[in-house]
Amino acid sequence: MVPDVPGDLPVTKADLIDDSTRRRALLGSAVGSAVEWYDYFLYGTMAGLVFAPLFFPAADPVSAQMLALASFALAFLIRPIGGIVFSHIGDRIGRKKTLVMTLSIMGLSTFGIGLMPTYDSIGMWAPVLLTLLRLLQGLALGGEWGGGLLMAVEYSPKKRRGLYGAIPQTGALFGLALGNLTASGANAIFTNEQFLSYGWRVPFLLSVLLVWLGLWIRNAVAETPSFNKVRSERKTARVPLIETLKHHWPAVLTTIGAKFLETSTFFIFATFSLTYAIKLGFSRGIALNAVLIAAIVAIPVMLAVGAISDYIGRRKMYSAGAVCMMAYAIPFFWMMNQKLTTLLILAVVIGFGVIWSMYGAVLGTLFAESYPADVRYTGVSLGYQIGAAIVGGPAPLIATWLLKEYDGSYVPVAIFIMICGVISLISIAFSKDRHGQELDD
16 A cells, blocks of 8 residues: 555545545556557567577678668667557546557557568568567557556555656566566576577567456556546537647657656667666676666665655656766666676666666656646657657767777766756756646646
8 A cells, every 4th residue: 555645745536536436546656557558679689699690680790780780770760659558548538548548559569579470581571570579569658658657647645746756667677577587497497599480479479478467457447536637527628639739848848858868778778778788798697687776776765766756846856867967877888898797786786776776766746747637648658659759769889889989898888878967957958847746726
């Protein structure tokens, strides 16, 4: 149970929602988010490990790897479209129905990837079909994140909103950890030849069980209080996208900019660090385990950060994390380049498990607080997914290209992280911090 915090603010109807209802909403948000991100990150993990030789063969291994990572990045271009389509449904019809749709699409496309024939079997159709399934994943996730976030935030009491908003973010980490765990398990069970032949398919095929669990839980969750209020008062926006761009474009720009650092560093830690560690001579299992440990560490850290933000505010917490990440960018790569397993794990745990969590935990709540209920799904999804498309998906590709162009030097990659940090710090300065205030007037 997540109890309310006693205070001097008046009690509202939102605060009178019973604990069991809140628990169901949080569980539906977290589990659904974990399943969606498991499916999504699994592709990124395999793109860094096996997709290059299986689906994108090329004479130059680096070029093959960049093609595999490019297919990973392409899904980010369609995520804003998914955000627009599903957020329109979410702001017009409801959060719950939308989330069932996105989870179903994600599950079917991921299962399809597990059945995909390779380049040796069907030639150029292999990378084409694989990329199409990846685009379906991007479409689904474009609508998932905003709805999962609002399922938690719109059920939260006003003085626990930071903690509640951090919970769906931890769902993403559970998904990443589960994806890495299954990939590590398959890597340990199968020989290298077996893993390349069919072992990599097992984690994708197992996702059907997780999708069934997620759908079962989400069907038991009622619609959010915020949307019910908008619907009962007949205040749903006719075209939420137009309403958002017309009246809330400053908040959208702020959301896009604030997303830069969070999304770029997330995918550098979760995806690029795998290929970089292997390039340095670490085994595939060690690289996967480093990210797995960091993701597990990040879960309680994010919950703690979310709770702290309910007292000191989202902007302060985000800014502190951004400054720490900019200062840590070069030490992170230096520690990895010492080629010691303990330093590799420590580097990823500090960067991903601790520092990233300082701004990753509060981002969703900060975004949700920036929009009114009738366009909230559209606003958070649009800004979030555009920011992710601009820099998140391309981040591993950009980092790989920078390494190649600068003869293996990691300094340009660190500078790229710092530039993203500056953009996000400027953007976050224009955001509204409404911790402790009512979410809906």
